[in-house]
Amino acid sequence: MAAGLTAGLPLPAFARGAAGQVVVVGGGFGGATCARAVKRLEPGLTVTLVEADPAATYTACPFSNEVIAGARGLGEQQFRYDKLAADDIAVCFLPALAVDPQHQVVTVADGRKFPYDRLVLAPGIDFRGGDPPGYGEAAATLMPHAWKAGPQTLLLRRQLQAMPEGGTVVITAPENPYRCPPGPYERASLIAHFLKTNKPRAKLLLLDAKDTFSKQKLFQNAWAALYPGLIEWVSLSQGGKVTAVDAQAMTLATDFATHKADVANVIPSQKAGGIAAIAGVADKTGWCPIDPVTFASTLQPNIHVIGDAAVAGAMPKSAFAANAQAKVCAAAIVASLAGDPAPTAKLINTCYSLVAPDYGISVAGVYHAADGKLLDVEGAGGTSPIDAPPERRAAEAAEAKAWFRAITAEVFG
Amino acid sequence: MLLQVSAATMAEGASLPPAGASACSGCHAANTAGTLVPSLLGRNPVDIEAAMRDFRNGSRPATVMDRIAKGFTDDEVKAIAAWYGAIKP
Numbered sequence: 001m002a003a004g005l006t007a008g009l010p011l012p013a014f015a016r017g018a019a020g021q022v023v024v025v026g027g028g029f030g031g032a033t034c035a036r037a038v039k040r041l042e043p044g045l046t047v048t049l050v051e052a053d054p055a056a057t058y059t060a061c062p063f064s065n066e067v068i069a070g071a072r073g074l075g076e077q078q079f080r081y082d083k084l085a086a087d088d089i090a091v092c093f094l095p096a097l098a099v100d101p102q103h104q105v106v107t108v109a110d111g112r113k114f115p116y117d118r119l120v121l122a123p124g125i126d127f128r129g130g131d132p133p134g135y136g137e138a139a140a141t142l143m144p145h146a147w148k149a150g151p152q153t154l155l156l157r158r159q160l161q162a163m164p165e166g167g168t169v170v171i172t173a174p175e176n177p178y179r180c181p182p183g184p185y186e187r188a189s190l191i192a193h194f195l196k197t198n199k200p201r202a203k204l205l206l207l208d209a210k211d212t213f214s215k216q217k218l219f220q221n222a223w224a225a226l227y228p229g230l231i232e233w234v235s236l237s238q239g240g241k242v243t244a245v246d247a248q249a250m251t252l253a254t255d256f257a258t259h260k261a262d263v264a265n266v267i268p269s270q271k272a273g274g275i276a277a278i279a280g281v282a283d284k285t286g287w288c289p290i291d292p293v294t295f296a297s298t299l300q301p302n303i304h305v306i307g308d309a310a311v312a313g314a315m316p317k318s319a320f321a322a323n324a325q326a327k328v329c330a331a332a333i334v335a336s337l338a339g340d341p342a343p344t345a346k347l348i349n350t351c352y353s354l355v356a357p358d359y360g361i362s363v364a365g366v367y368h369a370a371d372g373k374l375l376d377v378e379g380a381g382g383t384s385p386i387d388a389p390p391e392r393r394a395a396e397a398a399e400a401k402a403w404f405r406a407i408t409a410e411v412f413g
Numbered sequence: 414m415l416l417q418v419s420a421a422t423m424a425e426g427a428s429l430p431p432a433g434a435s436a437c438s439g440c441h442a443a444n445t446a447g448t449l450v451p452s453l454l455g456r457n458p459v460d461i462e463a464a465m466r467d468f469r470n471g472s473r474p475a476t477v478m479d480r481i482a483k484g485f486t487d488d489e490v491k492a493i494a495a496w497y498g499a500i501k502p
Binding site: 037041320323324327328331335343344345346347348350362364365366367377379380381382384392395396398399402403405406407409410 | 429430431432433435436437439440441442449450476477480481482483484485489
């Protein structure tokens with residue numbers, strides 16, 4: 001029987017494969033990849049994907065900064081799950097509300113229960129309430145985070161387009177760890193690109209809870225070359241940590257000053273998506289510790305965690321990493337269900353950032369499990385060269401776009 | 414790579430991907446038009462091994478592949494190249 005979209009029907013008993021049931025919660029770069037990989041490796045398994053979006057659509061974050069800067073349409077970021085259903089993956093478009101690790105059952109919002117032999121949680125991130133103080137769901141309608149792509153992306157874009165000339169854009173960047181380490185700086189870059197062209201007297205203030213950031217020298221050199229005088233970065237030591245926001249007044253306070261913003265993009269402190277804590281796989285940091293070979297939770301049996309929610313050692317929280325982890329996790333699950341040892345794994349990450357639409361920079365890493373953690377392979381990885389001709393920067397921008405096409409085709413195509 | 418392997422190819426006994434192989438398809442998709450980031454499916458393993466060696470020792474111009482190739486041993490590259498070479502595009 002072909003399992004199609006199961007938006008309204010419970011799975012009949014005969015549909016539960018004798019070979020085992022794998023449930024994946026979260027249909028993003030991690031979860032959707034994992035569901036497809038498990039099914040391809042072992043078609044005899046019953047694979048169910050639980051995805052909360054009621055519109056059955058995934059809106060990708062990578063390249064959403066180009067949407068914010070007015071250089072790309074949101075439609076290019078959106079993907080559906082038809083191909084997963086065609087792969088015989090049962091997709092349920094409801095939030096998962098409960099996980100019972102003892103009885104190995106996931107309960108979704110309409111009360112339906114999905115038993116599992118193995119559960120993969122790929123819930124992405126949620127925001128820590130009140131961090132920064134004064135920020136929450138209501139504040140996000142005035143000071144968007146746009147750190148989950150979709151309506152927030154468009155809201156921030158509209159606000160920038162409507163901003164008066166000579167205005168101030170404020171971006172706040174959180175402390176580590178958070179989704180997409182170079183993301184706030186790519187966003188600052190592309191917003192600066194928009195401002196330079198459309199509102200040349202505007203300024204961008206980047207308030208940082210950190211003293212260093214990913215690809216810092218590359219970004220700062222590029223800012224000096226492309227957007228001189230436009231971007232001011234305030235490090236933690238210089239008083240960059242935001243201690244309070246007032247969304248109504250559009251002010252952001254630090255220990256040293258109160259800043260008034262015409263447009264404010266607050267990127268709040270983060271933690272694993274809520275179902276992780278509910279399932280008991282998040283530790284007191286709010287993130288999920290895992291085995292570096294199998295991505296199995298170290299806190300609950302038969303549950304794996306991949307993607308942004310996981311504590312993945314040296315691997316950053318990125319779409320590329322989530323996709324890579326998903327495939328390794330899938331192989332480990334299939335091996336485990338067959339009674340075989342987990343395969344040795346090596347993982348790769350490459351994070352591209354666009355400082356301008358034709359100026360790309362990257363940081364890459366190769367990882368392996370050692371000392372109970374995912375560590376960098378010595379001598380590998382690193383960033384784009386500090387000095388490079390425009391052709392090199394243009395080539396990396398083109399490769400960034402090629403990567404997005406390739407990975408989204410793999411996950412959703 | 415896992416997801417570009419059709420069900421038929423899996424049924425014909427294609428092996429599990431060796432260490433590192435599944436991460437390649439993040440960029441090296443099966444169906445990329447043009448040569449910007451080429452597909453690896455069905456390529457001569459000798460060519461993949463030579464390319465990785467040249468990326469690793471810096472003799473082949475690279476943007477990101479030099480940094481990635483340095484993360485793999487000769488044996489790992491051999492296994493990855495053989496695995497991709499055996500998958501019909």
